[in-house]
Amino acid sequence: MQFIQVKDYQQLCEVASQKIIQIVKKSPNSTLGLATGGTPEGIYRLLCKDHQQHGTSYQLVQTVNLDEYVGLAKDHPNSYHYYMQQHLFSKIDLPEHQAHIPNGLADDLEQECERYEQLIERLDGVDLQILGIGQNGHIGFNEPGTSFSSRTHIVKLAESTRLANQRFFHSIDEVPRYAITMGIGTIMKSKSILLLVNGVKKATVLRRLFEEEVHNQLPASILKHHPHVTIVADEEAASQLKIPSN
């Protein structure tokens, strides 16, 4: 794993957005794996700014998002469809039909998982997967205990995850209990992965990631077995690490 420590969230967003822009410029028909949550918001802002100022084009890019809540309509302000529209898709030239997100309202959710998995295969896999990390070590919505070989599946969200995400809703009762997520096995098939960790709330999980063996109670630990992972962490997130900073 390559580890890049940066000063703060702003620098993290700059490093991450530059990596994405470089890939898109080098291979305009790349498939990008995208994440939601608080972590990537600033990165998407910089991608939009770069698109406006320098014209980086997403006309040929395909995107696949990690996850979506079950039961929220695409236009629900807390759905990840809505999030992506607000933060990125409406501000760049990515054709709508090339932006893929699991459908949390599908009649047959199992079939939707299979469809999504096949879609990723048809796209020949993800070239660069962006990941955040939950305080319990989840990646996507793969909670502790998820099989490392899992494919896209329905997950019952951990109460700690619902509580962490409550900040985006009016009350805890509104936070969905289930989501569709790419599996850990799906994520691990990505050709390269960029794990972004910022803020003091992530300091413990980042330390655990460095110190603990690979085990499925810490889903992100499997990333140590991936050949092309870069972790970008800010000083606050790295504050419990005992390794020298670069």
Ligand SMILES: O=P(O)(O)OC[C@H]1O[C@](O)(CO)[C@@H](O)[C@@H]1O
């Ligand atoms: O970036 P945040 O909001 O801290 O969330 C971390 C991770 O948790 C999730 O939001 C799911 O709870 C992921 O989508 C994200 O990568």
